[in-house]
Amino acid sequence: MTADMYTGRAPWGQDLRGDAMTLSLLQRHLLITGLSNQGKTAALRALALWLALDATVEFRIADLKGIGDWHMFADLATVLIEGPTDDHACAATHMLEAGVEEMERRLAAVDPETHKNGVTRDLARAGKGFHPLVLIVDEAQQAFMNPAVGEDKRPYGGQTNKSRYFMAARKLHNQGRAVNVTLWQGTQNPTDQNLPKLVREGAHIRASLVVGTESEARMALGDKAVNAGAAPQELRQGLDKGTLLVAGDGVPLPPQQAAITVRTHFIDGEDATTIADRAKTLRTRTTTRTTDSDTPARDLLADLAQVMGTEPKTRNEILRSRLAELDPDTYEGMSATDFAERLAEHGIASYKAHGGVMTTRRSEIDRAITERDETGGE
Structure with missing residues (x-):
C-alpha cells in the first residue's frame, strides 16, 4: 500500500x-x-x-x-x-x-x-x-x-x-x-x-x-x-x-x-x-535526530576549528553546512538564529561582510578556545 x-x-x-x-x-x-x-x-x-x-x-x-x-x-x-x-x-x-x-x-x-x-x-x-x-x-x-x-x-x-x-x-x-x-x-x-x-x-x-x-x-x-x-x-x-x-x-x-x-x-x-x-x-533509511543521546555532547568550538581549517574567516551559512556534514545528528537543521546563539554563548561575535552576509573570523574561535582552556570551562 x-x-x-x-x-x-x-x-x-x-x-x-x-x-x-x-x-x-x-x-x-x-x-x-x-x-x-x-x-x-x-x-x-x-x-x-x-x-x-x-x-x-x-x-x-x-x-x-x-x-x-x-x-x-x-x-x-x-x-x-x-x-x-x-x-x-x-x-x-x-x-x-x-x-x-x-x-x-x-x-x-x-x-x-x-x-x-x-x-x-x-x-x-x-x-x-x-x-x-x-x-x-x-x-x-x-x-x-x-x-x-x-x-x-x-x-x-x-x-x-x-x-x-x-x-x-x-x-x-x-x-x-x-x-x-x-x-x-x-x-x-x-x-x-x-x-x-x-x-x-x-x-x-x-x-x-x-x-x-x-x-x-x-x-x-x-x-x-x-x-x-x-x-x-x-x-x-x-x-x-x-x-x-x-x-x-x-x-x-x-x-x-x-x-x-x-x-x-x-x-x-x-x-x-x-x-x-x-x-x-518504501524509502531510503532515515537517520532521525533526537533531543536525547547517550553519546557525549559535541564540542562546538573544536568542531568549528576543524571545519574552518586554515581559513581566516568563513561565512556562517557555510559553517553551518560544514558542521551538518561533520555530524548530522547534532548540527543538521540548525537555523541561523540557533547558530548565532551558540556562538554568543562562547562570546564569539560574527560580523556582516560585503553584501550583508554574516561571517565569523578564525581568530574569534581561537580566542574563545584559549579563554575556555585558561578558565577551565567546558
Whole structure:
C-alpha cells in the first residue's frame, strides 16, 4: 500500500451516516484541539501514518508529551523530539525555525519563468528540494506557554511578535503552503494564551474533539462554523472519544454545512508501528535526530576549528553546512538564529561582510578556545 499527497485523500473515519470520510492534505496547515485523553493524538497520528506511505514526504515531529505516542516515527522522521520539559519545547521552536529557513530557501529557489505553475507534483518528486515537508507539534500548548528566554532576550513562548515559537508558526502559515512546507498542531483546551488567535486562524483544516465551552469551540473551529451549528462542546467527554467536528479547506462538507462530524479510525500503538515499518520499506533509511543521546555532547568550538581549517574567516551559512556534514545528528537543521546563539554563548561575535552576509573570523574561535582552556570551562 502506498499514498500520494497530491492525488490521494487520507482515510480518517466515518461521518454520522457511516460513509467513509477522506481528507485532502495537499499543502494544508492543520489544527486539532480538544480536552485531554479524548483521542487528539490518535486522530493526528492517523493522518500522518497514511501520509508516511508517500515516500516523498519528510516529517519533523515534536511530541511534547513524550510518552512514546510518536516513537514509531523513529528512523522515519528526520527530527523526532519527545519530552514534556521546557527544553523540549525550545527544541520544538528550533525545529519550526529551521522549517522557516527551509521555506525561505525554497521561496528563493522558485523560478517564475521555469516554475509557471508553482510547486507541482512532478517538481515535488524531482528530487530538487521541493518535496512535501510536514512539521508536527503535538501538545503545542507547551511551546506557546514555554517560559524560557533565549540569549537574544526573546521569549520562546508567548503570543507577541517577540515570541519565537509564535513568529515561526506565523511565518509558516503565511508562506509555507506555496512551497510544500506545512504545519500540523495538536493542542488541549484552546485559549488565547496557549493558542493565539493569529495562529489558530492560519490553519486550513481545523478540527475539534470535545471541548468545555462554546468560547473554546469558537477558538477551535472559528466563529463561522460555530454560528452555523458546529458544537464540539456538546460532545460527551469519554463517550464520544475519537469523535470530532472538522471544517475548512479540503474537507468534504455537505451542502450548506460549515462543519462535519467524524468518528475517526483508531489505530493503536502496535498497528501504528506496523504501518510505520511498512512506510520505512518504501524509502531510503532515515537517520532521525533526537533531543536525547547517550553519546557525549559535541564540542562546538573544536568542531568549528576543524571545519574552518586554515581559513581566516568563513561565512556562517557555510559553517553551518560544514558542521551538518561533520555530524548530522547534532548540527543538521540548525537555523541561523540557533547558530548565532551558540556562538554568543562562547562570546564569539560574527560580523556582516560585503553584501550583508554574516561571517565569523578564525581568530574569534581561537580566542574563545584559549579563554575556555585558561578558565577551565567546558
